[in-house]
Amino acid sequence: MDDLKQIARETRKDIIQMIELAGSGHPGGSLSCVEIIVALYYKIMRHNPKNPKWPERDRFILSKGHAVPTLYSVLSRKGYFPREWLWKLRKAGNPLQGHPHLLSTPGIEASTGSLGQGLSIANGMALAGKLDNKDYRVYAIIGDGEIGEGAIWEASMSSKRYKLDNLCAILDHNGLQIDGSIQAIKDPYPLKPKWEAFGWEVLEVNGHSFNELLIAFSEAKKIKGKPTMIIANTVKGKGVSFMENDILWHGKAPSHEQAEQAINEIEHS
Amino acid sequence: MAELKSLRDTYGETIVELGKSNPNIIVLDADLSFSTRTHRFKEAFPNRFFNLGVAEADMMGTAAGLASCGKTVFASTFAVFATGRAWDQVRLGIVYSKLNVKIVASHSGIEVGEDGYSHQAIEDIALMRVLPAMRVIVPCCANQTRAVIRFVAKEKGPFYVRLIKHSLPILYPEDMEFKLGQATTLKQGKDITIGAIGSMVPRTLEAHKILKTKGISAKVIDFASVKPIDEEAIKQACDETRGFITCEDHTTAGGLGDAVAQVILAHHPIPHLRIGIQGIFGESGTSQDLYEKHGLTANHIAEKAEKLLKY
Numbered sequence: 103m104d105d106l107k108q109i110a111r112e113t114r115k116d117i118i119q120m121i122e123l124a125g126s127g128h129p130g131g132s133l134s135c136v137e138i139i140v141a142l143y144y145k146i147m148r149h150n151p152k153n154p155k156w157p158e159r160d161r162f163i164l165s166k167g168h169a170v171p172t173l174y175s176v177l178s179r180k181g182y183f184p185r186e187w188l189w190k191l192r193k194a195g196n197p198l199q200g201h202p203h204l205l206s207t208p209g210i211e212a213s214t215g216s217l218g219q220g221l222s223i224a225n226g227m228a229l230a231g232k233l234d235n236k237d238y239r240v241y242a243i244i245g246d247g248e249i250g251e252g253a254i255w256e257a258s259m260s261s262k263r264y265k266l267d268n269l270c271a272i273l274d275h276n277g278l279q280i281d282g283s284i285q286a287i288k289d290p291y292p293l294k295p296k297w298e299a300f301g302w303e304v305l306e307v308n309g310h311s312f313n314e315l316l317i318a319f320s321e322a323k324k325i326k327g328k329p330t331m332i333i334a335n336t337v338k339g340k341g342v343s344f345m346e347n348d349i350l351w352h353g354k355a356p357s358h359e360q361a362e363q364a365i366n367e368i369e370h371s
Numbered sequence: 372m373a374e375l376k377s378l379r380d381t382y383g384e385t386i387v388e389l390g391k392s393n394p395n396i397i398v399l400d401a402d403l404s405f406s407t408r409t410h411r412f413k414e415a416f417p418n419r420f421f422n423l424g425v426a427e428a429d430m431m432g433t434a435a436g437l438a439s440c441g442k443t444v445f446a447s448t449f450a451v452f453a454t455g456r457a458w459d460q461v462r463l464g465i466v467y468s469k470l471n472v473k474i475v476a477s478h479s480g481i482e483v484g485e486d487g488y489s490h491q492a493i494e495d496i497a498l499m500r501v502l503p504a505m506r507v508i509v510p511c512c513a514n515q516t517r518a519v520i521r522f523v524a525k526e527k528g529p530f531y532v533r534l535i536k537h538s539l540p541i542l543y544p545e546d547m548e549f550k551l552g553q554a555t556t557l558k559q560g561k562d563i564t565i566g567a568i569g570s571m572v573p574r575t576l577e578a579h580k581i582l583k584t585k586g587i588s589a590k591v592i593d594f595a596s597v598k599p600i601d602e603e604a605i606k607q608a609c610d611e612t613r614g615f616i617t618c619e620d621h622t623t624a625g626g627l628g629d630a631v632a633q634v635i636l637a638h639h640p641i642p643h644l645r646i647g648i649q650g651i652f653g654e655s656g657t658s659q660d661l662y663e664k665h666g667l668t669a670n671h672i673a674e675k676a677e678k679l680l681k682y
Contacts, residue, residue: 157441204439204468212439213467216459222429223464226436229421233397234440253460256429264421 165220166245218251247279262301309334383408431460450492480620497625560590577669
């Protein structure tokens, strides 16, 4: 577990450095899903960085595509592509697009960034797995602001209708969207009863606790006949004091001084 | 009069035929499977058919997911929903990833008639044409539809195939082969060229006859492959004839007319008139009444051709 915590710290440092160098990006929602993505790629998912298209691999969809710096950091550390790419995020000619693109970057499974699309894509992958009698699993992170998109609920009904128990979605519940709190903007609460009413098995965890996440992921594997939603309670901007719970850091790059302070805080956390 | 046959019936038959030899073909629909005829595939291969309900965006996303796992996916609904409601999913989820999804949409154009503007896709070609990597095909008869469906099933990447509600006369032989990016000259002519797609092709052939009685020789071209368009055929027509008319049951903005105009302007400007829906909304009515209103008739095409040559 200490190893995972150290990897999470390194990932957070990468995120800050990437976004600082890019001069734009989304630190808040990237920092909130660090533990989720690290847990999946280091402990849960079956995947092979040397063979990103391995047919038996588990699939991961980042439906909240703006958090892609987190995924890029993890993919590069896992060996999907050179770490130098990270420092040219969002620069013309670099394979790391501002939002995930299937054809540009090894390890990216779907093109996302326009919110509300990833859950349907995950359903398609889960259906394909069932059709082909493959035992791979499909993981998808969706944002809590993102569930304002109707397409998420269209997809949620299909996941249930087709009994996609090979699908595990994770709701990054950091409570904030660009313009304010999710409660103030569209009020999607209550979350758990809502997803349960849509036919999902719902687990709720502290999204920054590796222990709780790993237990939930292994619980989800045992659920049969329906999809699982893990509501991960998180903190937007987690790990950087001045970014935490502040909507101003949804989509803003830190200055060099701010980045130094952030990295200092992360190293000493 | 040639035999009339439904393009969507042929679509349903053809995907069943393809499904027999290719277990990788998956068909999706959004609660219109009896209208689009994908129910035929459902009856033949219930395990490879998924009805996503009244949720076109979800259908397109699901198609992307299936295709990314190696499936050849046909996704069908009415043209207005496939291209309008689900445009974002088509753009980002499917086309940006060049996934193997074939959107075959029925009930396009004002041809759909009585349901009115809400159901009349008159902007669908424009919406699909502007997307990089998207190919747009508009068949004009059942035999051509069969050839197109067989073609897109084996050609990798995204396609938009535009079908209509009503039947059209058979113009091509049963064993025809479809060639992407290649137009078909149906009638040779030396005075004027008339290019058409879908329901307008048989009407253009009628216009050719009317013009003949007036001593005007009209070349008639079927532009089923709207994107990629046959630039050579357009350039050649510009060299050989003195005017160009395009005919489509679609708004003149962004459809066949604009696709042809881009080539004409860049190569060899000659007078070009775009027959189609002129920047106004559709409305309820029979197909025939609406075609009269918008000038999508043989007589109107012939009249315009005559005028253009005097220009």
